[in-house]
Each structure stands twice: as structure tokens, then as C-alpha cells.
Amino acid sequence: MPILADQVDVVIAVDAHTDSHTAALISPLGAVWGELTVPADGHALHRLTSWVERTVDAPRRHWVIDGTRSHGVGLLRPLRKAGERVAEAPRLKRGSRRGRGKSDALDAIAIGRAVLAAPTLAEPRADGIREALRLLLVTRRHYSDYRTATVNLLKSLILTTDEQVRDQLRRKTTTAQVRHLLTLTVPVDSPYHIRISVERMIDLARRIADLDKTLAQNKKELTALVKQSCAVLLEQVGVGPVTAAALLCAWSHHGRVRDEAAFASLAGVNPIPASSGRTVRHRLNRGGDRTLNAALHTIALVRRRVDPTTQNYVARRTTDGKSSREINRSLKRYLSRSLFRIMEATATL
Numbered sequence: 435m436p437i438l439a440d441q442v443d444v445v446i447a448v449d450a451h452t453d454s455h456t457a458a459l460i461s462p463l464g465a466v467w468g469e470l471t472v473p474a475d476g477h478a479l480h481r482l483t484s485w486v487e488r489t490v491d492a493p494r495r496h497w498v499i500d501g502t503r504s505h506g507v508g509l510l511r512p513l514r515k516a517g518e519r520v521a522e523a524p525r526l527k528r529g530s531r532r533g534r535g536k537s538d539a540l541d542a543i544a545i546g547r548a549v550l551a552a553p554t555l556a557e558p559r560a561d562g563i564r565e566a567l568r569l570l571l572v573t574r575r576h577y578s579d580y581r582t583a584t585v586n587l588l589k590s591l592i593l594t595t596d597e598q599v600r601d602q603l604r605r606k607t608t609t610a611q612v613r614h615l616l617t618l619t620v621p622v623d624s625p626y627h628i629r630i631s632v633e634r635m636i637d638l639a640r641r642i643a644d645l646d647k648t649l650a651q652n653k654k655e656l657t658a659l660v661k662q663s664c665a666v667l668l669e670q671v672g673v674g675p676v677t678a679a680a681l682l683c684a685w686s687h688h689g690r691v692r693d694e695a696a697f698a699s700l701a702g703v704n705p706i707p708a709s710s711g712r713t714v715r716h717r718l719n720r721g722g723d724r725t726l727n728a729a730l731h732t733i734a735l736v737r738r739r740v741d742p743t744t745q746n747y748v749a750r751r752t753t754d755g756k757s758s759r760e761i762n763r764s765l766k767r768y769l770s771r772s773l774f775r776i777m778e779a780t781a782t783l
Contacts, residue, residue, distance in 0.1 A: 439463070439550040443492035446482070447523070447546030448499045449538045450474070450506035456538035457482050459489060460546030469539045474505070479512050498523050498549050500541070502558035510558055521555035524548050559686040563663050564783045567656065567679045571725075574652045574676070581645040588612075588638040595631045596624075608642075615639035664781040670773065671744075672736035680729035685777045697774040701726045703766040715760070727766070730773075734765040 438445070439462040448457045455474050459467035468489045472481040486495065497513055499506040500523035513520045523545045549555055559565075585608055592603050592611070599618075603611045616639050620632045657675040660668060660682065667678040684700060691697045698704040702722020708715050737744040744765065751761045 437551050437553050438496065438555065441494065442496045443494040444486070444490055444496075445546045445549060446486055446495060446497045447542045447549075448482070448497065448506065448509060449542040449545065450499060450501045450504075450509065451538065452505055454538070455482070455506075455509065456542050457485075458539060458542035458546050459486065460543065460550070462550065464547050464550060466543055469542070471538065474508065476508075479509055482509075495519070496521065496549075496555075498545055498555070499558070500545055511561070514558075520558060521549065522558045524552070524556070554692075557687065557689055559690065562783065563659055564683060564686055567659055567663075568683045570652055570656050570659070571676070571679055571683060574649065574656075577645055577648050577652065581642060581649070584638055584641050584645065588635060588642065591631055591635050591638070595635065596628045599628075599632060599635075612639045612642050616643065663783050664777055666776055666780045667773070670733075670776070671741045672733040673773070677729040677732055680725050681773055681777065682781060682783060684723050684726040685774065685781065685783075687783050688778065688781075691774070694771045694774040698767055698770040701730055701766070701770050703727065703730060703763065703770050705763065705767065717763075730766040730769050731762070733769055733773075734762055737765070 442462060444462075444467070445460040446457055447460055448455050451474065453474055454471050455478050456469065456471045458469050461467055468485070470482065470485050472478045486492075495518075497509075497518055497520045499509055499513075499520060501507075502510045502520075502522045510520060526541075526544055526548060588608075588611070592600060603614060606614065615636050618632060618636055620629050620636075624632070653675055656679045657668075660675050660678045664678070664682060667673050667681065668675065673681075685691060685697070691700060695704065699719075700723055702719040702724065704719055706717050706719050708717035734744075738748055747765075748761055751764065756764075
């Protein structure tokens with residue numbers, strides 16, 4: 435299988451940061467032909483391209499950028515628009531810096547040399563629908579965490595407020611408590627500390643109600659985008675718009691993950707041998723994309739609750755002596771396989 439070194443005249447490796455980008459020109463044999471650091475502004479790509487063209491005559495060039503979805507995205511988008519070959523920088527092996535120190539230039543050189551022996555490179559994750567899904571998921575996580583913190587604060591204020599107000603809120607769900615608080619008015623003759631307490635609770639109730647509306651709108655937008663890109667996912671048992679969006683964001687586009695085994699490894703659900711002597715078993719993987727892993731875990735739990743086929747499988751494996759964790763691991767591995775094949779066949783990100 436041909437490697438990248440056989441296909442290019444030069445690799446331009448870029449270590450991207452907030453204020454500056456450091457590039458290194460790497461020959462197919464790993465020699466360093468030049469290094470340059472430029473400000474991370476709107477002219478960074480022009481400076482780097484001009485420098486490359488002045489330094490080396492290399493029509494077959496390949497850019498490798500660290501942080502294509504963060505600091506390097508300002509280089510990635512115009513490079514794609516110009517038709518340049520661009521790849522996402524691989525993760526360097528642990529200990530690769532040992533004995534040689536660290537700097538932006540050394541990191542760029544290490545990135546460039548790391549890709550020379552690779553037969554294929556990871557294409558940067560896509561913009562468009564995929565990026566929209568990612569943004570919706572990121573903001574949804576923030577809204578959800580903020581709502582949880584706000585509800586916890588409201589509960590603590592209810593615990594210490596006036597007994598008459600507290601009695602009105604006892605044995606009610608959070609939704610009912612919020613709804614009731616939105617109808618309350620604070621008597622003018624109330625003691626100062628009671629008035630402040632009730633006013634703060636009403637304010638928190640308004641915030642929770644606003645967050646509920648925001649989360650509902652967020653879910654509506656996620657559903658529309660998932661239906662547009664891979665509606666079949668929503669037909670699978672246990673898969674909702676949020677978990678489907680997490681799956682699509684991790685999968686990203688055709689070619690990012692080479693096969694279903696690699697997708698399982700990305701999700702952290704590939705079986706890791708943990709056998710010893712007469713004990714033959716596999717353990718959970720603690721690595722991988724934890725957002726993707728959490729989505730698969732949620733789907734597995736829903737299927738264990740509502741899907742007869744999954745319930746029969748759990749009963750059979752329990753009879754075989756498997757623990758709940760081992761059964762969950764097996765279920766998540768199966769889900770990663772089946773859902774990856776669905777996305778490969780039908781997704782249009």
C-alpha cells in the first residue's frame with residue numbers, strides 16, 4: 435500500500451494556536467526544509483502560502499493542521515475553498531517528546547514526520563450540517579447544566595423559605611413548583627428576608643421556564659437536522675434526536691472512520707481483554723469519545739427497558755453468569771456496529 439511520502443513533494447505541517455501558527459516544511463524523507471511562525475490573523479494563510487512557494491517548488495503538497503476544529507479552523511476553511519489537500523493532524527504517541535523538549539516548531543516537525551508513513555490521513559471533520567449539529571449539542575449541554583444548577587439552587591431556597599410558602603410547594607414536581615412560583619406575588623408587608631427569598635425563587639423559576647423553552651427549541655432544531663441528514667437513525671429503538679446528533683457528529687463524514695471496528699474504538703466500546711488464568715473476560719474501555727460513549731449507553735439503557743429482543747438477550751447473558759456491566763459493554767459494541775453501518779449507508783453529511 436503506498437504511503438503519503440510516495441504521493442507528495444512536501445508536507446506543510448502547522449501547529450495552530452490562538453495568537454500564532456507555526457509551520458514546518460517536511461520533505462518526503464523527513465528532512466526539515468524550513469520553519470515559519472506567523473500571526474493567527476486573516477492574513478496567516480497568505481503569508482504561509484507565499485513562504486511555501488518561495489522556499490520550495492513542490493506542486494504536490496499536502497497540508498496537515500493541528501486543531502482543525504479549533505485554532506486551525508481559520509486555515510482549514512480557505513484551504514478547502516482553494517482546493518488544497520488538507521488533513522487533520524494525528525495524535526502523537528505518548529513519550530514522543532521525551533529527550534527532545536517541546537516548542538511549536540518541534541511540534542510542527544513531529545506532526546509532519548508522523549504522517550509520512552501513513553497510507554491514509556484523517557480528513558478534517560465537515561462543516562455544514564455536521565458543524566450545526568455540533569454547535570447545537572455544545573449549547574444544549576450548557577443549557578442543560580445551567581438548568582440543573584438553577585433547579586438545585588431553587589430547591590435549596592424552598593427548603594429555607596417561609597413555612598407558608600414552602601407548604602404550597604411541598605410534594606410537587608419541579609415543573610409544578612416552577613409553574614406555581616410564576617403565579618406568586620410578594621406581599622409588601624412581608625419580613626425583609628422572606629420577601630427577598632420569594633423574589634429570588636420567582637426569578638429562578640422564570641430562568642428555568644426560559645431554559646425549558648430554549649431546550650425545547652434546541653431539540654426541535656436537532657430533530658430537523660437529523661431528519662435531513664439521516665432520518666433512518668430516528669427509526670431505531672432507543673435513538674432520539676440528541677443521541678442521533680451525537681452519533682452523526684462523531685461519525686462526521688464518509689471516510690473519517692475506516693470501518694465499524696474503528697468506530698467502536700472511537701466510541702470506547704471495543705472489548706479490552708482482561709483475562710487471567712482460568713478467568714476469560716473482557717473489560718470496559720475507559721477511553722474514546724465519551725460523548726459518543728454516553729449516547730450509546732443511553733440507547734442501550736432504553737433498549738433494556740422497552741425492547742423485547744434486548745431484554746431476552748440480557749436474560750440469556752445473565753444466566754450465563756455475565757455481570758450487568760459486561761452485558762452493557764456487549765450491547766454498546768453491538769449498537770456501535772449496527773448504527774455505524776446505518777450511517778455509512780444512508781447519512782448525507
